[in-house]
Amino acid sequence: MNILQRNNVKISGPEDRQAIVFAHGFGCDQNMWRFVAPAFADDYRVVLFDHVGAGGSDLSAYHPSRYDSLQGYARDVLEICRELGAKDAVFVGHSVSAMIGVLAAVEEPGVFESLVLVGPSPRYINDGDYVGGFGQEDIDGLLESLDSNYLGWSSAMAPVIMGNSDRPELGSELTNSFCRTNPEIARHFARVTFSSDNRADLPRVTARALVLQCSEDVIAPQHVGEYVHRQIPGSTLVLMKATGHCPNLSAPEETIAAIQAFLKAA
Numbered sequence: 001m002n003i004l005q006r007n008n009v010k011i012s013g014p015e016d017r018q019a020i021v022f023a024h025g026f027g028c029d030q031n032m033w034r035f036v037a038p039a040f041a042d043d044y045r046v047v048l049f050d051h052v053g054a055g056g057s058d059l060s061a062y063h064p065s066r067y068d069s070l071q072g073y074a075r076d077v078l079e080i081c082r083e084l085g086a087k088d089a090v091f092v093g094h095s096v097s098a099m100i101g102v103l104a105a106v107e108e109p110g111v112f113e114s115l116v117l118v119g120p121s122p123r124y125i126n127d128g129d130y131v132g133g134f135g136q137e138d139i140d141g142l143l144e145s146l147d148s149n150y151l152g153w154s155s156a157m158a159p160v161i162m163g164n165s166d167r168p169e170l171g172s173e174l175t176n177s178f179c180r181t182n183p184e185i186a187r188h189f190a191r192v193t194f195s196s197d198n199r200a201d202l203p204r205v206t207a208r209a210l211v212l213q214c215s216e217d218v219i220a221p222q223h224v225g226e227y228v229h230r231q232i233p234g235s236t237l238v239l240m241k242a243t244g245h246c247p248n249l250s251a252p253e254e255t256i257a258a259i260q261a262f263l264k265a266a
Contacts, residue, residue, distance in 0.1 A: 163244025
């Protein structure tokens with residue numbers, strides 16, 4: 001199978017420059033980076049893609065056994081980078097893709113020089129002294145709602161996840177994105193996402209890392225971003241003015257500025 005077709009890979013910018021790979025979150029596709037990625041096209045080889053099961057990816061490549069953990073998605077990222085010959089690249093991962101990037105960087109340390117983790121959470125469920133933001137009963141209820149009425153769940157939850165209630169068009173865009181996703185794949189991806197626990201992987205990261213933490217984020221609260229920052233050696237934490245869970249849509253200028261400042265500091 002052609003890997004670039006499988007993941008609907010789109011490339012722009014100079015071929016001889018360092019690659020910067022943008023990875024989208026749950027229920028989304030590469031279009032969610034349309035306000036951010038072009039800002040890097042003069043200086044980087046910009047790589048956009050869709051996770052298998054999302055956007056313009058090849059749905060026939062989706063096999064629940066391969067994607068029964070986030071490691072399957074991390075393998076896809078590594079295969080894309082190998083196909084493109086990308087080394088010492090920059091990985092920008094939003095939401096669940098932040099941990100997908102962490103897994104890829106741990107598995108093959110030479111692939112990514114830098115990680116930009118936007119709204120990361122290594123575990124969504126509270127566990128002892130660790131506060132992920134959700135109780136087990138919360139996640140069970142969320143997954144039950146997904147199973148029984150995916151479109152209804154999308155319409156109710158997407159605006160909450162987006163935040164920025166004064167800008168309802170943002171919540172509508174995320175709702176529409178969720179509703180375009182194959183419900184069966186979305187349910188499986190949600191179960192994998194919200195059941196994941198990648199806390200032990202964070203200290204193994206050797207790449208430079210930036211944690212972008214939004215304000216009033218119901219999915220990845222500030223204490224979670226601070227935890228990620230403490231666990232990744234030498235990482236940088238930026239507390240953004242942007243609210244909600246999707247600053248790539250709600251605050252692209254602030255997102256771009258934070259990433260550029262981090263990369264220039266290298």
